[in-house]
Amino acid sequence: MTAVNNLSDIVNNGLCIGCGVCQSIAGEDKIEVMMSPKGRLEPKEINKISPDIFKKIKSICPGTIVEGLPKEVVHEDSKHDQIWGYYLSLNYTWSTNDKIRFQSSTGGLLNGLSIYLLETKKIKFILHTVADPKKPMRSIPKFSYSKEEIVNCESGSRYGPASSLDAFHKALDLNEPFAFVGKPCDISAIRQLSKIDSRVNNLCKYLLTLVCGGIPEFTKSQDFIESFKVKENELSTFRYRGYGNPGKMYIKTKDGREYEQAYNDFWGEESTWRVLFRCKICPDAIGESADIAALDTWKGGSPKGEDEGFNAVITRTKKGLDLINEATKAGYIHVGDKLNIDDINDFQPHQVNKKKAVYARHQGMIKNGSPTIDTNGLRIKELSKLNSKDFNEKEEYGAKSRIKKNNI
Numbered sequence: 001m002t003a004v005n006n007l008s009d010i011v012n013n014g015l016c017i018g019c020g021v022c023q024s025i026a027g028e029d030k031i032e033v034m035m036s037p038k039g040r041l042e043p044k045e046i047n048k049i050s051p052d053i054f055k056k057i058k059s060i061c062p063g064t065i066v067e068g069l070p071k072e073v074v075h076e077d078s079k080h081d082q083i084w085g086y087y088l089s090l091n092y093t094w095s096t097n098d099k100i101r102f103q104s105s106t107g108g109l110l111n112g113l114s115i116y117l118l119e120t121k122k123i124k125f126i127l128h129t130v131a132d133p134k135k136p137m138r139s140i141p142k143f144s145y146s147k148e149e150i151v152n153c154e155s156g157s158r159y160g161p162a163s164s165l166d167a168f169h170k171a172l173d174l175n176e177p178f179a180f181v182g183k184p185c186d187i188s189a190i191r192q193l194s195k196i197d198s199r200v201n202n203l204c205k206y207l208l209t210l211v212c213g214g215i216p217e218f219t220k221s222q223d224f225i226e227s228f229k230v231k232e233n234e235l236s237t238f239r240y241r242g243y244g245n246p247g248k249m250y251i252k253t254k255d256g257r258e259y260e261q262a263y264n265d266f267w268g269e270e271s272t273w274r275v276l277f278r279c280k281i282c283p284d285a286i287g288e289s290a291d292i293a294a295l296d297t298w299k300g301g302s303p304k305g306e307d308e309g310f311n312a313v314i315t316r317t318k319k320g321l322d323l324i325n326e327a328t329k330a331g332y333i334h335v336g337d338k339l340n341i342d343d344i345n346d347f348q349p350h351q352v353n354k355k356k357a358v359y360a361r362h363q364g365m366i367k368n369g370s371p372t373i374d375t376n377g378l379r380i381k382e383l384s385k386l387n388s389k390d391f392n393e394k395e396e397y398g399a400k401s402r403i404k405k406n407n408i
């Protein structure tokens with residue numbers, strides 16, 4: 001199998017998600033994360049990084065390694081599911097603030113918890129991902145210090161490339177307690193970093209995530225605005241969803257033109273999603289190593305219309321469970337009915353399928369001579385053994401042919 005010997009091996013083999021943690025580790029004078037012509041955020045080595053720094057990056061990068069929930073935070077009362085991993089509770093939940101619930105992605109659970117943590121001074125700031133106010137189709141990491149900052153930015157689901165971790169060391173350097181909200185691959189990188197930088201566990205107090213179907217290339221968003229003959233520099237707002245659940249894909253130009261599209265029309269057939277190859281081979285898109293994971297609750301996996309916004313929450317650690325209980329008691333979020341694993345499977349059929357398929361996809365890569373992601377504690381091999389031979393062969397073949405067509 002081809003080894004990963006430098007940064008471009010990660011990128012060129014379709015393993016990079018553009019998280020930016022390599023830039024955060026090496027520094028902006030060494031690595032720059034840039035949008036590629038294909039519409040992906042990719043790191044470039046602009047000045048040579050030392051072998052020691054590359055070794056460090058390789059031990060953290062979600063393109064090279066992803067692990068499950070660290071043993072030391074697995075609670076004795078945890079239940080365990082072969083697809084969904086460790087959990088302490090499963091419930092419906094949403095923000096009690098109608099405005100936050102309405103404008104957030106689903107029911108405002110993540111924004112509601114972020115505001116609770118800020119207002120009770122458990123943390124000083126939230127590091128999360130929002131629309132760039134200057135270029136609203138692009139997504140950037142943001143340090144938010146107050147409810148006003150969270151409510152007044154475009155922080156609903158950003159279905160496009162985002163280097164959510166490129167400022168992570170800047171967050172650590174502030175030496176203040178904070179919480180991180182991001183994708184499961186971001187959380188994985190933070191957990192890996194915590195093994196070699198004690199500041200991570202001392203300062204990054206909470207890891208909150210969303211169950212993640214993947215990041216489409218930026219070209220998907222570009223095509224959307226071009227279909228209305230709008231140019232990127234004319235935009236004042238670019239929103240993928242929210243202001244309802246799911247809400248509409250919505251754009252507004254600086255001169256006041258508005259266009260929108262229904263969520264299901266934007267997404268359409270899965271083959272049109274243009275999701276990154278790294279997402280197709282994602283061994284943990286369900287936030288196994290976070291304190292909590294938030295998700296949508298549409299039966300069968302896609303919305304049948306608009307509703308008030310109902311998240312499900314998977315609490316994975318005692319810290320996550322305590323956070324949910326405390327934020328509920330303080331009136332920031334509402335916890336609804338209990339759910340069970342069958343409900344979660346019903347809400348997320350694409351995640352169940354991916355978790356079952358991923359090991360065979362990795363095997364397809366290996367058989368092709370490509371490097372793949374090291375995994376630990378994610379049960380993907382065990383799950384693969386439960387599949388039919390036909391299923392695994394088809395998944396292997398799919399990964400191999402995507403590499404052969406250089407569609408990675």
Ligand SMILES: Cc1cc2nc3c(=O)[nH]c(=O)nc-3n(C[C@H](O)[C@H](O)[C@H](O)COP(=O)(O)OP(=O)(O)OC[C@H]3O[C@@H](n4cnc5c(N)ncnc54)[C@H](O)[C@@H]3O)c2cc1C
Pocket residue numbers: 103104105106107108109110111112128129130139155156157158159160161162164181182183210211212213214215294295296297311312348351
């Ligand atoms: C790329 C992507 C894929 C998704 N796939 C699924 C899926 O497969 N199944 C499912 O149930 N739901 C999916 N979602 C939606 C997500 O699960 C819901 O938004 C979740 O229920 C949280 O809802 P909320 O109302 O609590 O979020 P909010 O309260 O609106 O908070 C959202 C938080 O996520 C952060 N965020 C938004 N986009 C990004 C990003 N690109 N990178 C890092 N952080 C980000 C924001 O900064 C904010 O802190 C996806 C979202 C994204 C961004």
Ligand code: SF4
Pocket residue numbers: 007010011015016017018019020021022023033042043057060061062063064
């Ligand atoms: S996945 Fe993240 S850490 Fe790895 S190469 Fe890409 S940007 Fe860098």
Ligand code: SF4
Pocket residue numbers: 017183184185186212213214215278279280282283284285286
């Ligand atoms: S599918 Fe996996 S790799 Fe892709 S954005 Fe989501 S968590 Fe990251």
